[in-house]
Amino acid sequence: MKTQIIRYTNKASLEPAAAILRDGGIVAFPTETVYGLGGNAFDPAAAKKIYEAKGRPSDNPLIVHLHDYRTAGQYAHTTPLFFELAEAFMPGPLTIILRKRSFIPDSVTGGLDTVGLRVPSHPIARELIELAGVPVAAPSANLSGKPSPTAFSHVMHDLNGRVDAIIDGGTSEFGVESTIIKLENDGTIKLLRPGAITIEMLSLFSDHIEVDPAVTQKFDGIPLAPGMKYRHYAPSSPLTVLEGDNDAVYEFLNGKERCGVICFDEDLPFIRGKHVYTCGPREDSLTQAKRLFDCLRRLDDVEGIDVIFARMPAKVGIGLAVFNRLLKAAGFSVRTLPPKR
Ligand code: TXA
Ligand code: MG
8 A cells, every 4th residue: 555645734734634534544643642543433444444554453442533522422421520621631632431322333442332532632633633524533553562653753664555644743742642531420530541641630630530450560350441451562572670779770780781771861871781772861751751662662673682671660640651651561570679788
């Protein structure tokens, strides 16, 4: 398949992409979190194309992207708490799972009776959805199992030749996928996937925030977000997250050969070796989120490493999302180093 590359200049430059969506094709487009691979959410054939292009299991539901949260009632059964949260955080990096209405095809929701709704804030995403005139079902625009794409080059690497069009939108603002929540009848907010809308922010809207166990632990049951059960973001060499103080971590790493490292800026002077990538300052979870997937992709391309070690990030705010994505990339492998005296 010949993939059309679209460079954004103004709204009109997105019309060919919008036409592809209306005609049942699939288009990769930038959002503020990661790039998405979109198709008309009313069209089961478009959903099928998305699953095929990604190599994704079709029981893993797609998020439906809207231009305006006020239309959510057309697609799902809304609640007062949905509108409170939507007013605060939409457009933005939040997906809310609601009971779906019947004209959202089962093929989009992996057979579930719920649908995840999201209103992206990225101007290109917003204009594209508006021009298309249909809700856009979109997973992240990576090959299944690879880190979500946070740069145009990542999308080209994974999907050029597999999709109808790719829109160049530079680098993603947040770099981790949207926060996913489900609203329970008793007012509880269940966090299925952490992101840039943090627990701290959500707790202004409910006294009961429950974190799905699949966020922080290897989970053998059926997770609420089906995608959480798949090994994700896995680099080609096995990854282990290191828990420990600076001295313990430096001594451990400097005793290893043929390893790749993901660390913080402050660590650079203390770690020897060629394959050391920093994801940002230690205290700056926002930058770490932005850079993590690029670090994982770069390490994928490196020859001559057998294993990758990553430093443990802070677990608060958007740091919880960084922690969750690293754990998933590591298949939940964490090694705790005893402190140095
Ligand atoms: O930031 C994002 O959310 C990006 C951009 C493109 O919007 N999209 C994204 O989609 O990350 P995807 O498909 O890669 O991840 C969606 C996750 C999957 O783990 C899926 O299982 C879960 O959301 N999900 C989708 N619909 C669901 C539903 N109705 N119930 C439970 N989980 C759902
Ligand atoms: Mg994904």
